[in-house]
Amino acid sequence: MDLILFGPPGAGKGTQAKRLVDLLKIPQISTGDMMRAERQAGTEIGKQFDHYMTQGLLVPDELVLSLFGQRLSQPDAKSGAILDGYPRTVAQAEALDALLAARGRKIDRVVSMEVSLAEMIDRVVNRRTCESCGHIYHLRYNPPPSPGLCGQCGGKLVQRKDDSEEVVRKRNQEYLEKTAPILDHYTAKGVVKAVSGVGTLDDVTQRIKSAIGLA
Numbered sequence: 001m002d003l004i005l006f007g008p009p010g011a012g013k014g015t016q017a018k019r020l021v022d023l024l025k026i027p028q029i030s031t032g033d034m035m036r037a038e039r040q041a042g043t044e045i046g047k048q049f050d051h052y053m054t055q056g057l058l059v060p061d062e063l064v065l066s067l068f069g070q071r072l073s074q075p076d077a078k079s080g081a082i083l084d085g086y087p088r089t090v091a092q093a094e095a096l097d098a099l100l101a102a103r104g105r106k107i108d109r110v111v112s113m114e115v116s117l118a119e120m121i122d123r124v125v126n127r128r129t130c131e132s133c134g135h136i137y138h139l140r141y142n143p144p145p146s147p148g149l150c151g152q153c154g155g156k157l158v159q160r161k162d163d164s165e166e167v168v169r170k171r172n173q174e175y176l177e178k179t180a181p182i183l184d185h186y187t188a189k190g191v192v193k194a195v196s197g198v199g200t201l202d203d204v205t206q207r208i209k210s211a212i213g214l215a
């Protein structure tokens, strides 16, 4: 199955994608995580990503396309993937459709996770991410068992540089202008299902499972 978890910043795409990996036995592909790894490694391309990401701007398509294309070609993604944060422009969606078609595949479902702007801001400013395993916490709704430490692997929890209210407002503006039109692209193909992204982690997982025909 090729599934897109779609939604604005803070919708819960990354959190839910990680929960679906075990269930669907296909990998999560997060271009945001891949870009952060390049930044952390201090590579040339990582420095270019940094410039856009810290301002809440989308990274230009030409830098994203090859990064994504290489990842989709890895053996673990040969029978499907859970896409989180890709595609983010109509051009990326068209490139994705072509990459999948070349493999005899297509996007089977786009699950559009809906949350309000107030909810997005609350989630993003209270989000803490494990710098070792990527596990995601919310300081109030899903707190780590010991402050500052990941309950899964003991790694250090950090706040993403772009998880401030000011930057999330910019990210939301980019989402509305450039990313939201993707929904029309996939609605025309009849594969979009909207779910509320508000509620407990289990509630939202359950809604996504229903939207993909698993429950």
Ligand code: AMP
Binding pocket: 009, 031, 032, 033, 035, 052, 053, 054, 056, 057, 058, 059, 060, 064, 084, 085, 086, 087, 088, 089, 092, 162, 171
């Ligand atoms: P995310 O981790 O998905 O919230 O992405 C964090 C940031 O990485 C975004 O605000 C963008 O600056 C950049 N980014 C991640 N994925 C993409 C993409 N598919 N296209 C353009 N920029 C991206």
